[in-house]
Amino acid sequence: MTLTIAVDGPAASGKGTIGRALAARFGLGYLDTGLLYRAVGRRMLDGEDPVAAARALRAADLEAEGLRGPEAAEAASKVAAIPEVRAALVDFQRAFATREGGAVLDGRDIGTVICPDAPVKLFVTAAAETRAARRFRELAAGGHATSFDEVLADIRARDARDAGRTDAPMCAAGDAVRIDTTELDVAAAVTRAVAEVEARHPGCGAG
Numbered sequence: 001m002t003l004t005i006a007v008d009g010p011a012a013s014g015k016g017t018i019g020r021a022l023a024a025r026f027g028l029g030y031l032d033t034g035l036l037y038r039a040v041g042r043r044m045l046d047g048e049d050p051v052a053a054a055r056a057l058r059a060a061d062l063e064a065e066g067l068r069g070p071e072a073a074e075a076a077s078k079v080a081a082i083p084e085v086r087a088a089l090v091d092f093q094r095a096f097a098t099r100e101g102g103a104v105l106d107g108r109d110i111g112t113v114i115c116p117d118a119p120v121k122l123f124v125t126a127a128a129e130t131r132a133a134r135r136f137r138e139l140a141a142g143g144h145a146t147s148f149d150e151v152l153a154d155i156r157a158r159d160a161r162d163a164g165r166t167d168a169p170m171c172a173a174g175d176a177v178r179i180d181t182t183e184l185d186v187a188a189a190v191t192r193a194v195a196e197v198e199a200r201h202p203g204c205g206a207g
């Protein structure tokens with residue numbers, strides 16, 4: 001059986017770090033689905049219609065400059081509330097999820113909408129202040145001029161938009177395991193996630 005791991009959660013919760021670590025640990029493919037929405041958001045900022053952009057999305061769009069920055073993040077959260085944009089991105093994500101060799105996908109609706117049958121689902125959270133502090137450090141290290149308060153306000157606005165939209169809102173699947181990383185460093189969070197995968201999918205721990 002193909003192993004699919006769904007990792008959902010809010011911005012800067014550590015879901016990307018955990019997702020990448022699980023993919024490396026278990027030899028699975030990894031897809032950061034936020035990047036798809038960021039690429040569509042980027043194209044909207046460049047003047048394109050977001051639905052047309054989502055339908056025409058190409059692998060090269062995922063390499064566009066600045067996709068990891070706050071401007072693309074906010075645009076991503078806005079286009080992600082448009083049902084036609086989400087619909088245009090479903091097939092690609094599901095095809096990735098069922099690829100030979102297995103996959104880890106991280107996002108907001110992986111366990112609820114994209115892969116409701118995934119055998120392992122994690123919902124990674126952390127206090128908003130902790131997430132803002134992490135994001136602020138990353139942005140400051142990358143030379144972005146911003147303040148902690150601004151980053152915290154952005155994170156809260158994005159959480160509210162992502163959790164409040166009608167179509168595929170961010171939420172934990174009923175059978176997801178919650179991992180709160182507020183008090184965990186990267187190594188502890190990854191150890192916890194690996195243990196959850198091994199508990200739910202015995203046999204994939206060898207290697």
Ligand code: DC
Binds near residue numbers: 037077158
């Ligand atoms: O994971 P991220 O911060 O890169 O995601 C950027 C935005 O994209 C996020 O605010 C909401 C949206 N998104 C989504 O709606 N569904 C996903 N599966 C992934 C991201």
